[in-house]
Amino acid sequence: MSIDLVPSDVTLLDLLRRCDSMSVAQLAELLEVTSTAVRQRLNRLMAQGYLKREATKGGRGRPSHRYRLTSQGRRQTGANFGDLAIALWEEIRSIDDIEVRRGLLKRLAKRLASTYADEVHGETLEDKMQVLCGIFEKRDIPMTVDRSSELPVLTALACPYPDLAEKDRSICSVEKMLFGELLGQDLKLTRCRLDEDGPCTFETN
Numbered sequence: 001m002s003i004d005l006v007p008s009d010v011t012l013l014d015l016l017r018r019c020d021s022m023s024v025a026q027l028a029e030l031l032e033v034t035s036t037a038v039r040q041r042l043n044r045l046m047a048q049g050y051l052k053r054e055a056t057k058g059g060r061g062r063p064s065h066r067y068r069l070t071s072q073g074r075r076q077t078g079a080n081f082g083d084l085a086i087a088l089w090e091e092i093r094s095i096d097d098i099e100v101r102r103g104l105l106k107r108l109a110k111r112l113a114s115t116y117a118d119e120v121h122g123e124t125l126e127d128k129m130q131v132l133c134g135i136f137e138k139r140d141i142p143m144t145v146d147r148s149s150e151l152p153v154l155t156a157l158a159c160p161y162p163d164l165a166e167k168d169r170s171i172c173s174v175e176k177m178l179f180g181e182l183l184g185q186d187l188k189l190t191r192c193r194l195d196e197d198g199p200c201t202f203e204t205n
Helices: 007-019 024-031 035-047 071-075 082-093 098-119 125-137 162-167 170-183
Strands: 051-056 064-069 143-146 153-156 187-191 200-204
Touching: 007 024, 007 035, 007 064, 007 071, 024 035, 024 064, 035 051, 064 071, 082 098, 082 162, 098 125, 098 170, 125 143, 125 153, 125 170, 153 170, 162 170, 170 187, 170 200
Parallel strands: none
Antiparallel strands: 051 064, 143 153, 153 200, 187 200
16 A cells, blocks of 8 residues: 555545445545545545546536546555466466566566556656656655766665565566666666665666
């Protein structure tokens, strides 16, 4: 769950995940709070992109409103695909042909990159790295850019795929290819948390 959500927000989002759409009055009754408190939460969650409001006409007078999850909101509620990811990764590992497996990993990295490609922009490599850090920060994966060297170094302070990495470090190659695709630059993994204490670092070739 995203770090910008508090437990009461999580409860509200989960109600909408189960009921598709609800009114302020319905939410206030189920959450046992005032309508004003519900509206404050709804406005905050809409501003964060988790909810959208839809007007419904019910005869004369002003239209009423119902609230439902956006695609971003659905990803934040009950979307745990860890078991599926591990099962799929096991199938990839079972491919005996090294070239076939390598080609599949490259296609996987490109497919993942296409999810974020439109968000990554900037005039310099450092600019793009900073944008990349912001994208993954929203997904609770903290990253930084080290500018102390001639070329910037990308550092992942947490592993996006900890369960998979513990089973097979080739997932690190996918991560490296993913970042390289997004930055338009070949990268090398110069330090891996699986080898030593500390974060993973990626430098340009």
